[in-house]
Amino acid sequence: MAKRPSPTEFIIERDDEKCIACQVCVRMCSNDVHSYDAQTDTVFSDSGKCVGCHFCETICPTGAITIGRNPSEFKLNANWNAQVIKNIIKQAETGGVLLTGMGCDKPYPIYWDHIVLNASQVTNPSIDPLREPMELCTYIGRKPDKLEMDYSKKEPQLKTKLNPQLKLETPILFSAMSYGSISLNACKSLARAAGEIGTFYNTGEGGLHKELYKYSPNTIVQVASGRFGVHKEYLEAGAAIEIKIGQGAKPGIGGHLPGEKVSEEISSTRMIPQGTDALSPAPHHDIYSIEDLKQLIYALKEATRYKKPVGVKIAAVHNVAPIVSGIVRAGADFVAIDGIRGGTGAAPTVVRDNVGIPIELAIAVVDQRLREEGIRNQASIIAAGGLRNSADVIKAIALGADAIYIGTAALVAMGCSLCQSCYTGKCNWGIATQDPYLTKRLNPDIATRRLVNLLRAWSLEIKEMLGGMGINAIESLRGNREQLRGVGLSDIDLELLGIKPAGEAW
Amino acid sequence: MNYFPGKDISGCGLVGIMDQSGRRFSGRDIITSIASMRERANGLGGGFAAYGIYSEFKNHWCFHMMFESKSAMVQTEEFLRDNYKIVRDEIIPTKEDKSIKYRPLLWRYFLQPKEEKMKLHYDITEEDFVVKTVMEINTRIEGAFVASSGKNMGVFKGVGYPEDIGRFYRLEEYEAYIWTAHGRFPTNTVGWWGGAHPFGLLDWSVVHNGEISSYGINRRFLLNYGYTCAFFTDTEVMTYLFDLLVRKHKLSFEIVADILAAPFWDSMERESPEKREILRALRITYGSALVNGPFSIIVANSESMIGLNDRIKLRPLMAATFENKLYLASEESAIREICPTPDKVWMPKAGQPVIGRLKKQNG
Amino acid sequence: MKKIKNQISKIKNSGYKAKLKRIIIREEYCMGCRLCEVYCLVQHSRTKNIIKAYKGEYPKPQPRLIVEEKGQISFALQCRHCEDAPCLEACITGAIYRDEKTGAILCEENKCVGCWMCIMVCPLGVIDRNREGKKVISKCDLCIGEEIPVCVKNCPNEAIVYEEKK
DSSP: OOOOOOOOOEEEEEOTTTOOOOOHHHHHOTTOOEEEETTTTEEEEOGGGOOOOOHHHHHOTTOOEEEEEOOOOOOOOSSSOHHHHHHHHHHHHHOSOOEEOSSOOSOOOOGGGGEEEOOOOSSSOOOOTTTSOOBOOEEESOOOSOOOEEOSSSSOEEOSOOOOOEEESSSEEEOBOOBTTBOHHHHHHHHHHHHHHTOOEEOGGGOOOGGGGGGGGGEEEEEOTTOTTOSHHHHHHOSEEEEEOOOTTSTTSOOEEOGGGOOHHHHHHHTSOTTSOEEOOSSOTTOSSHHHHHHHHHHHHHHTTTOSOEEEEEEOOTTHHHHHHHHHHTTOSEEEEEOTTOOOSSEEHHHHHHSSOOHHHHHHHHHHHHHHTTOGGGSEEEEESOOOSHHHHHHHHHHTOSEEEESHHHHHHHTOOOOSOGGGTOOTTSSSOOOHHHHTTSOHHHHHHHHHHHHHHHHHHHHHHHHHTTOOBGGGTTTOGGGEEESSOOHHHHHHHTOEETTOOO | OOOOOSOBOBOOEEEEEEETTOOOEETHHHHHHHHTTGGGOOSSOEEEEEESOOGGGTTSEEEEEEESSHHHHHHHHHHHHHHEEEEEEEEOOOOOOTTOOOOOEEEEEEEEEOHHHHHTTTTOOHHHHHHHHHHHHHHHSTTEEEEEEEESEEEEEESSOHHHHHHHTTGGGOEESEEEEEEOOBSSSOOOGGGSSOEEETTEEEEEEEOOTTHHHHHHHHHHTTOOOOSOBHHHHHHHHHIIIIIISOOOHHHHHHHHTOOOHHHHTTSOHHHHHHHHHHHHHSGGGOOOSOEEEEEEETTEEEEEEOTTOOSOOEEEEETTEEEEESSHHHHHHHOSSOSEEEOOOTTOOEEEEOOOOOO | OHHHHHHHHHHHTOOOOTTSEEEEEOGGGOOSOOHHHHHHHHHTSSSOOHHHHHHTOSSOOOOSOEEEEETTEEEEEOOOOOTTOHHHHHOSSSOEEEOTTTOOEEEOGGGOOOOOHHHHHOSSOOOEEOOSSOSSEEOOOTTTTSSSOHHHHHOTTOOEEEEEOO
16 A cells, blocks of 8 residues: 555544534644534544544533544554554654654553552651641752861851752752743743742753743753753853753653744744754763763853852663762762653654663662762752652652652643643644644643642642651651662662662661 | 661660769769669660779770670680780679570770771771771671770660669779660560660760651761661661761761751741851751651760750650759659759750760869 | 734723723633633523533524634623723613623613614624524623623633723
């Protein structure tokens, strides 16, 4: 066959008794799935175009639409499953690299689901977070080895000067999502929510739109390999600077913004021609070794007069422990590590699903290695890559992270349903698109409210779990592996994570 | 002896007495005091620390050793002879007591580090050299344990009620200017001689009532600075924290209290701006040394005795003074048992240290 | 584009008493989904049940607002309940009156004779003839009796809100 269309993934099930032909679905679907026939006064659906974003299902006033999986099955084959077959069909058709969005969806083991937490019983009282103070305040930055005091006067005076720190009211930050991969309304929502809660959001590699400069006190600016939008005011605007070496969704390759999403505004913010694909180079072409990285870190510190923390973001790969050790010694004030489940706006499917390691193992080995070398205090560790709820956050902190980044979770809070079609630029929810007709759908007032709700809810849950463990300050949980136990993990997993199996006491 | 049945958790009784003028007194008082808190122990551990007891050898390091077997003793002596000059060694005098069933070999050594051995480690100080050798013995020699390793002080401990242990070691016959005592109620069923309190290293001794929920991170924080916690006891972590912060980082006891029992961020707002800066910097730098979970501790070294509670005072501690003497105990009744009319009695607040200091004397 | 923006500001600034709540338009968030029309229709139907209103009622009920759309700009337009309402002046029978409590402009159906004078004088064209068979007018009544108008309540993106004018 010369032309073979892509097999349909979803089937639209329309309940005719409930459908009132109000045509809201017809108007709203950016993929033109639904259409209205005036003659018969009915709505028809072309399931082949559906990406499974659930916008029509959510907005339908009578709940007449259900998005189902296409029941058409290939012959059962454990090796050649449906997804694999469909990918080959697509590639034979187009000859191109398969693109996808969001994070790795393959069934690799999720270590979070194999780790359980402790609680105090009898020997140590648990603390009630509703009635007693429970402290989540976290500082990100380089900490000194020790403090020197001057005892000559009546009151002791502090001699050591602290390096610049970022103060977080809760150990959760918003991960780097570039203006370009997501809409301006989405960026505004993240910025405003970060300001309200007292945490930070990350610009990603898209530069900083002029309307976002007013949120500077809560912004971490990113310097990525493409150096999009990096100029003097940009560096001044950030409360901290993050050098992006890699991200969990596509370790080893650069960012990718398809030309469909490069509108006029994007073009002026990123300083690139309109309509062209924005392909960041794979490495920074001035960072070919660790000493080059040290040069860039100190160049940025000089440019901002040592007033802001400068950190590095890498993807979690096999040698993450010695790499992070090198980065810390190169002068980074914080290191963000992005695991294999990290999300993206556009990445080759095969890279997203196969390159990188889970963040749980990465944090564990990095934290242990830095402590063994005696340099753990020199940089804060921020963990990222598919953290889904407050339990994952607590486990990440107990394994050794100072704070965590959430990306996918924040998008879901704003409306995303993980249909993985971000690269098309047709996001119905107004998040991963630049089309002004679609971006209107994301009301920053509503999205900010939802993000603030999410962080507030997670913070309360974290306080509950901390109190249950008999701890009233988050720094007593950080790196405290004694509060974790593994269930259903192999010996080597337990060893790498540095935790005991459930059932074993101290 | 090097048998660790799991981390011990203490729910116990503590006493500390210090004569700040340096005048020494017998161990009879402290035995009476700890005996009054018998209900706080369950017979699975008791111990004492005494300062100023070896005036004849006050410039020599005194190691109190426990040996499970004769071979452990032989191995240890070989190691000690290699690294130190053994000025005197003898059995620690004891009196038979019905309640003390099994006991290991108890020996004490008065030592002087060998110069040529120290030179092998470049600029190592005497203290670090002693710490190194103590850790070697405790981890490498099967069946040997160093109970204390300070100058002119000693730790006497074992499995049994503290008052029985005190009489067993004939502590009424010793005279010291600081005495601390501890009675244990471990929730593990087996006690072992090395696991009783106080925990001693150099001239530090720590008695502790509590359970540290931040143990996992405190231990790893110490690892960053070269301390390996081999014994899975909270007391060990406390001792090393004091050694690191006071001896190595030269921080005052008040500052150490603000690190271990750090005030809440909200309370810091009520302090003066300078104090707030200091407290904030302390917490940012030493956050992993914050000891979370209930504790009351009495820490002693050759010049001081410090009592401290956790930041929300989940365990009891009372303090009292009478003339030159400072008393610390888990209960007021234990103080009044030996000092019926103290000048002042008070309950220290959460995180507020009570510090007794030796007044400077000549000679 | 500028002409449309001017027209929108004119609509937004149609005067009314302060301290009384009115429907405020925020066109930057209107998706053009027309759910407001759907719910207005249901609210003013006989059965007030969405499925019955669309499929079972004859004649079909009429929404009292309309979504104006041009290019990418869209917003829901209904009666502004003006302070100096021309329809109130023009009504020959006095069917159109102002509700004392809310300040809304309402029409008493049994007094309306269907002369359509109000429709002709309304500068925004928000009054329509009743298409359900009666010779009376049809216009927004601020959903008297409900806590907030149903168009506001059901807008998925808060493109119309019910607030006191600032």
